[in-house]
């Protein structure tokens with residue numbers, strides 16, 4: 001037996017002893033193990049069986065698949081954010097590297113939004129959207145979790161109440177004042193609509209747990225724990241600003257313009273499937289969502305969504 005093989009066997013022995021397992025049993029198991037294949041590992045059959053249309057219109061498939069691609073990328077983004085949030089001994093290099101990965105994924109989502117804007121026939125969209133009412137991308141849980149993981153709750157409070165400190169201390173209260181509550185309420189009665197009622201029935205308790213979990217471990221709080229010299233690092237600040245701007249302006253505007261194209265073309269002009277006053281709600285200049293507030297000048301705050 002070669003020295004190399006002996007060394008490997010020794011390492012295996014150590015590994016299995018540490019978990020009270022018999023090495024010979026595991027080696028014997030290898031004799032019968034199937035060779036790994038692409039299809040067992042990547043699971044394309046499972047993945048490709050998840051595109052179920054509700055209408056006969058072919059462009060509905062583009063709509064479904066692009067949303068699923070978004071959800072996969074959201075998962076990749078959360079995977080990287082969590083590595084930063086869970087890190088107990090964060091360095092500037094690690095933080096910057098993960099931030100660049102996260103931004104790359106969001107850049108992909110922003111630049112590919114033309115798949116929604118230009119990749120479907122308006123006439124088909126206007127038909128199949130009725131079958132999807134009252135569902136909306138608004139109900140994407142991962143999108144909300146990315147926000148909780150990126151910044152402090154105060155930054156996600158409706159712009160009109162953001163300066164009230166009592167709101168961000170109590171998560172139940174904060175939840176009712178998150179900026180996106182505005183899309184879920186009838187302005188006249190204050191009553192929640194079906195879009196948000198169903199969303200909250202499914203995810204509210206998970207969201208409250210996430211708000212608590214990311215309270216001090218979100219990206220913005222983590223950044224502020226880094227030594228001042230690191231926080232002042234120009235490259236890191238550039239990467240932070242890029243991520244903030246991409247999520248809260250570039251993506252939001254790409255989404256806004258795609259929505260505008262379809263919703264403005266219908267007979268019931270500008271009515272969203274989720275039923276929100278979407279134009280006012282969606283434009284970044286009204287919501288002023290900013291993850292990393294101290295990294296922007298006063299002027300940039302004032303003109304958010306317009307530069």
Ligand code: HEM
Nearest residue numbers: 067070116136137138140143180259272273274275276278
């Ligand atoms: C033609 C395509 C699309 C249209 C017309 C559209 C329209 C809308 C509208 C009108 C809203 C406001 C809530 C409502 O009343 O429904 C909304 C929210 C939202 N949509 Fe889309 N959407 C499109 C594609 C997408 C895609 C591909 C995603 C990716 C997952 C997405 C994710 C979201 C999210 C996360 C929100 C909530 C944003 C916020 O709270 O500021 N949408 N969408």
